[in-house]
Amino acid sequence: MNPLRWLVGRFPTLALARRNLSRATLRSALAITAVVIGVVAIGAIGTGGEAFKQDQLEAYEGFGGTATVEPDVQFEDGNLTNTELSDGDIDRIRQAAGSATVLPVHEPAGSFVQTQSGTLLFRARVKGLENPGEFYEARNGTMPDNWRRTIVIGARIADQNDLEPGDRLRVNVTDEFDRSFEIAAVLKPQGFSAPLGADRTVFVPASEFESGGYEQAIVRVDTTTGSVDAATQAIEREFNAREQLVRVEQVQEQREQFTEFFGTVNQFLIGVGAISLLVAAVTIANTMLMAAIERESEIGVLRAYGYPKRAVVSLLVAESTILGVVGAAIGAPLALGIGMAINQLLLGDPFAFTAAGLRYVGIGVGFGVVTALVAGLYPAWKAANKRPVEALD
Incomplete structure (x- = not known):
């Protein structure tokens, strides 16, 4: 029918x-x-x-056990105070976080990158780390063991500027350093949610910075053996018992x-x-x-x-x-x-x-x-x- x-x-x-x-x-x-x-x-x-x-x-999936710790900016007599984390603060964070990996970060305000010939290639965020291999994996090249005269760069920077391991870049950070580095590795793409914005960042050795303070610290907890909630709460208790000294934010909260x-x-x-x-x-x-x-x-x-x-x-x-x-x-x-x-x-x-x-x-x-x-x-x-x-x- x-x-x-x-x-x-x-x-x-x-x-x-x-x-x-x-x-x-x-x-x-x-x-x-x-x-x-x-x-x-x-x-x-x-x-x-x-x-x-x-x-x-x-x-966000790869950062479920990650949190960021930053100094809580305060004003005193019209001036900014508490804008950096000291080496002592990093030690306190490590003690409070227990078995978690703590990665202190230098994050200068002014920086640009040049080719070896001196031609301005692009402006990029430059950040100093002690050991990038604790937090990232390489897409090309090898994460450096001797983290001194080499740098690693984000995937987006490499793709946009046709860069690869072995190329040399001159990195200029205002009031800190101006020198040439060899690219050791290009990081795997991290996505916009990466706590350090890795895809658009040039990472240099922390030893290049003369200043002893850090703008933030990254805390990564192995969720199979620990809890990022417990780690962040412990850091909050350590620093903010009397007054708000640091801001602790989980990547999962950013996801929500x-x-x-x-x-x-x-x-x-x-x-x-x-x-x-x-x-x-x-x-x-x-x-x-x-x-x-x-x-x-x-x-x-x-x-x-x-x-x-x-x-x-x-x-x-x-x-x-x-x-x-x-x-x-x-x-x-x-x-x-x-x-x-x-x-x-x-x-x-x-x-x-x-x-x-x-x-x-x-x-x-x-x-x-x-x-x-x-x-x-x-x-x-x-x-x-x-x-x-x-x-x-």
């Missing part, structure tokens, strides 16, 4: 509605296109946003903040995309009003022969709903196709949809159908309430 014939036989209004829409093909196509755009906007923005969030959140922030941004973008469905609603309402005006005589004849108002409303609403259903049926696979392309680009897997991402496609489809249905109510009500005599004039 033909399902379409069964549907038409069971709901003859649908057959009549389809026939009426086919009489104004171009106008119906424009209304359907408006719905398609709305569904694609919501679905593609939703799935794309979820793919981007998933891609960025994956960067990012998730909340990006969720808000995604909702806003979807709201912007939903505006296109308002345009679709106006287009469909206009389509149905024009159809009702063109068919006034036809509707008048139906009403004169006893066709009830409810039947007229049902007919016109069925027409607008068909426009929405067809638009949603076209828009949904288009939105999924765009989502697959974004998944492939960001995640390397076109089918890496999350439940939330697919839900946005469903929301787009639902909004498209409901918008079309609602848009047809007023034209249907107006046509059904016109007196048969007026319609036949």
Whole structure:
């Protein structure tokens, strides 16, 4: 049995509605296109946003047991105080953190990088570490054992400036040093969530810095044997029992903040995309009003022969709903196709949809159908309430 014939036989209004829409093909196509755009906007923005969030959140996975410790900046007589961690502070952090790895960091304010010939190549963050191999792995080259006259650089810096191990760079840090180094290694990509922004950083030996203070310290806990919560709480007790001397923040807390922030941004973008469905609603309402005006005589004849108002409303609403259903049926696979392309680009897997991402496609489809249905109510009500005599004039 033909399902379409069964549907038409069971709901003859649908057959009549389809026939009426086919009489104004171009106008119906424009209304359907408006719905398609709305569904694609919501679905593609939703799935794309979820793919981007998933891609960025994956960067946090390797830093689940990591926390940062920074001096709490304070003012005294209008001057900044407590802007660095001393060697004694680092020792206290190590004692409080127990078995955790503590990596003190020099982070100067002014720095730039030159080629060996002296030509300015790029400006970059320069940070001093005692042993980068405790925290990072090399993508190219070898992490140096003799951490003196060599440097390691982030993956993004290497890719953007066509640098590789063995190249030489001249690093200038204001009021500290200005000398040439050989690149020992290029780090594996860390993602934006890396506590030290490693992808965009040039790491130099901590011994190059004459100042004894550190701008921050990284604490990494082996989560199989310890707890980053316990370590951060111990550091808080050690330093902040009487007054706030340091700020301790877990990378996991940053992850939660990012998730909340990006969720808000995604909702806003979807709201912007939903505006296109308002345009679709106006287009469909206009389509149905024009159809009702063109068919006034036809509707008048139906009403004169006893066709009830409810039947007229049902007919016109069925027409607008068909426009929405067809638009949603076209828009949904288009939105999924765009989502697959974004998944492939960001995640390397076109089918890496999350439940939330697919839900946005469903929301787009639902909004498209409901918008079309609602848009047809007023034209249907107006046509059904016109007196048969007026319609036949």
